[in-house]
Amino acid sequence: MNADIIFKYFPDLTAVQQSQFNALHELYHTWNEQINVISRKDIDELYTRHVLHSLGIAKVMSFEPDTKVLDVGTGGGFPGIPLAIMFPRSSFHLVDSIGKKIKVVKGVAESLNLTNVTAEQTRAEQVSDQYDFVVSRAVTRLKPFYQWVKNKFRTESFNALPNGILYLKGGDLNEELKEAKKKYQLFDLQTYFDEDFFETKKVVFVPVG
Template sequence: MNSDIIFKYFPDLTAEQKSQYEALYDLYQDWNSQINVISRKDIDELYIRHILHSLGIAKVISFKPGTTVLDVGTGGGFPGIPLAIMFPETQFTLVDSIGKKIKVVNGVSESIGLQNVEAFHNRAEQLSDNYDFVVSRAVTRLKPFYQWVKNKFKADSFNDLKNGILYLKGGDLSEELKEAKKKYEIYDLPSYFEEEFFETKKVVYVPIS
């Protein structure tokens, strides 16, 4: 398992970004032996199933410097950490309700020298700050998720997409999207990545205003 798959789809990375991505496998394997945040099966597929999957959001939007992003239910740091490497001038706040997962996030961030990540053992509803975007990876159905985060957005947008939710999801979402009753756009990840894993994977974008 190596990081070449990342460089294939993102060829313009700096030397520092490359070394940060390269370091992730050993770091997650080490942390996973202490605190199980990634299934044993998935750790071998870390670069496709977790890192490249997280970077599906980076194919949909290139965050401008000064953007603030909240990653809700980050688990071991996905999609927040891969995105924070990709966008060093964007500030990422990663939250999870399980404290030991935030311990992993902090450990990995410190090891690779990420300056643009802060992580909290908390629920999204309890945060007082507002953000340009909220990202997440299939934490729950869109309708309840929207309720958690709807008051977490800044009013003014300055990116190519209006402020909103960028949600990594898979499978047939027609019923879930109908239930949510929100305006949305779907970006199919097979448009960007050719690996079989991405066959049904999507980024659902829900603008807030």
């Protein structure tokens, strides 16, 4: 399996980025045999269900150089690793409460020479730094997630969107968004990607400030 589906939707990647995306398949297969961070059926769909899904955020938001991004509940490195490849001049801090998952993230980032990635075993509430954006992939409902991260943002915004949360979610979100009682924008990933997997997948943007 190669990364052709990524190149289809992001045709302007550098040779280094193409090489890094191509390397993800073997890296995750190797790590997954030691530490199971991706389900057996999903590992064969790595580029669609994990890498391209993560890059849905890149279709919504092109991070400016020096943007600081926190990835909460990163698991095996999604969406943080694909976004770090896509935006090498931004910095990404990937956190997860499970140590073995962070071990995988560090191993993958090191193999890819991603100098813009740091990874830490911790909970979102314990992170002391401040960021421009917080990204995540359906870790929990939006209301408690907002409480975890609401104090993690820098006050100055310099990207196309104001500082805030970029949250990858699927399914019917009406009840969850009503419960959160926050301003939001919804971006339907089916607008950007043709595959059936993205039929109900969205990026929820919640400005903070």
